[in-house]
Amino acid sequence: MRADAARNLRAVLRTGARLLAEDPATSMSAIAAAAGVDRRTVYRRFPTREALLAAVFQTKLDGSERVLDEARLVEAPVAVALHRYVEGIVPVSREWPVDMRRMMRADPTADVRRSEQSARLDRFVRRAADEGLIRGDVPVAWARAMLDDLVDTAAHRFPDLDPPRAADLVVRSWLGGVGHG
Structure with missing residues (x-):
């Protein structure tokens, strides 16, 4: 995995953990925005919130x-x-x-x-x-x-x-x- 892809993945996971702990209904778009990545990046790796x-x-x-x-x-x-x-x-x-x-x-x-x-x-x-x-x-x-x-x-x-x-x-x-x- 490229370094930037690994960095993005880690950011999405950490941000997802934090936001989903605060509000389990947090949207994938909100997670992507807070992680500083495009939502397509999130959906490519994780097709659903689950x-x-x-x-x-x-x-x-x-x-x-x-x-x-x-x-x-x-x-x-x-x-x-x-x-x-x-x-x-x-x-x-x-x-x-x-x-x-x-x-x-x-x-x-x-x-x-x-x-x-x-x-x-x-x-x-x-x-x-x-x-x-x-x-x-x-x-x-x-x-x-x-x-x-x-x-x-x-x-x-x-x-x-x-x-x-x-x-x-x-x-x-x-x-x-x-x-x-």
Whole structure:
């Protein structure tokens, strides 16, 4: 792919992610205009809004997969792996702000990938519990939901918070809130 074509594709994906997260009914023409490309460029690559949304989901999943791999959720100590995960996933969440729950309707294959990634985090939280880092009176599902909410809060409610600081706060809040602290 030519450099300008790759740049245009990335602009369309990023702009599409942002605008579709704000308003799922955003037109392809509006996305093209905001991305600074001709709408024919968008339609040539993505014939429908659903095709664009599916590409955005796949791109977000690619980034999430990379973060999960780099966090070393199985091998690294829990606090280290958690910090790596949060520091990596916050930028991915900010760059691709689309709600992954919408994906089930838009792209069933992406939903399978999302489920697999979610299972990896479930196993990580279970590992933290098995290692005694989560209090026994806290259900593992509660700890997982709390982790998701903390990450979402860091990524979207505090957009000026840099990823390393966000990771510090999430690790401290999570291990202090559900952990022995």
